[in-house]
Amino acid sequence: MIKDYKVSIAIPIALLILSILLIGFKGIPKSIDITGGTEITIKVNENMDITPLKESLNGIAEVKKLESADGYYIVIRCKNEDVDIVKQKIKExxxxxxxxKLNYSEKTIGATLSSKFFEEGFKAVGFAFMFMAIVVYLYFRNPVPSGAIILSALSDIIMALGAMSLLGIELSSATIAALLMVIGYSVDSDILLTTRVLKRLTKSFDETVKEAMKTGLTMTLTTITAMLILLIVVKLFIPVADILANIATVLILALIADIINTWLLNAGILKYYITEYRAKKI
Structure with missing residues (x-):
């Protein structure tokens, strides 16, 4: 199934490097949850042209229109110091x-609170990843299979961040929560694969990987399907619930990365470990 483990490892490593370059050079857009600011949402009953509003707020605020089953929503985001100007332009x-007199809502997050949340959010991701790595190592007690799982999980997160950079998905409280969920989702198929390979008795490496893949891909594709349905429902019926949409999008991207990293990167490292590294030790 994996004819050349070097090629199998090289493909996800190339995608990992590309993701790192995207994050480093293009960056990841940040929501007001992270940067601080004000978000004003106005519900309107008709599909109105918001081009004049966009032009009047050009360089001051971000303006977008969302459509749902119960009407249209105009969402304006700006820095806290520009909120008075923005409100005046909206009234005009x-x-x-x-x-x-408008059907509107307003959300304001201070810069201090948002920066603190950003710091604590990434601390949570870091600690979760660290404890996951410790548990994986204690379970397998072998640096090569354990390292492959940890590298695969780390690659899932970095590739998800790279995809967010490429697609312009904002880093927010929702996407940080999704990254925390990714840690749990990403290691299950890796642990399944590694356990099956290390404990195989009579079957060949490729046969064992093929059997593990049937179970692992079923688990991953089921979750991707559920997230796709959630994303479609949110986009069609409740577009203002962008938190749910962002969580679903990031999880879909991360799980696609997980398929690549589990069945190419992790499987490739395991093939090297079984066929060459461990064989030399015997």
Missing amino acids: FFHVDSLD
């Missing part, structure tokens, strides 16, 4: 003297 656009 809708020809009202007060925002209270």
Whole structure:
């Protein structure tokens, strides 16, 4: 099944390097949860042209329109120091003297709170990953298979971040939570594969990997399907629930990366370990 483990390892490593370059040079856009700012959401009953509003707020705020089953939503995001100017432009656009006459909601996050949340969020991801690595090592007590699982899980996270950079998905409280979930989702198929390979008795390496793949891919594809359904429902019926959409999107991207890293990277390292490294030790 894996004819050349070097090629099997090289493909995900190349994608990992590409993801790191994307993160380093392009960066990842940050939501107001991370940078601090104000988000104003206005519900309107008709599909109105928001181009004049975008033009009047150009360089000051981000303006977008979302459509759902119960109407349309105009979402404006800006820095806290620009909120008074933004509100004035909104009143001029809708020809009202007060925002209270509109069906609107407002969310404000201070810069200090957002930076603290960003710091604590990534601490949580770091600690979760560290404890996962410790548990994996204690279970297998072998640096090569354990290292392969840890590298695969780390690659899942980095590739997900790289995809977020490429697609312009914002780093937010929701996506940080999704990255925490990725740690759990990513190691299950890796542990399944590694356990099957190390404990195989009579079957060949390729046969063992093929059997593990049937179970592992079923688990992963089931989760991807569930997340796709969630994403479609949110986009069609509740577009303002962008937290759910972001979580679903990041999990889908990470699970696609997990398929590559588990069945190419991890399996390739295990083939090297079984056929060459361990064979030399015997």
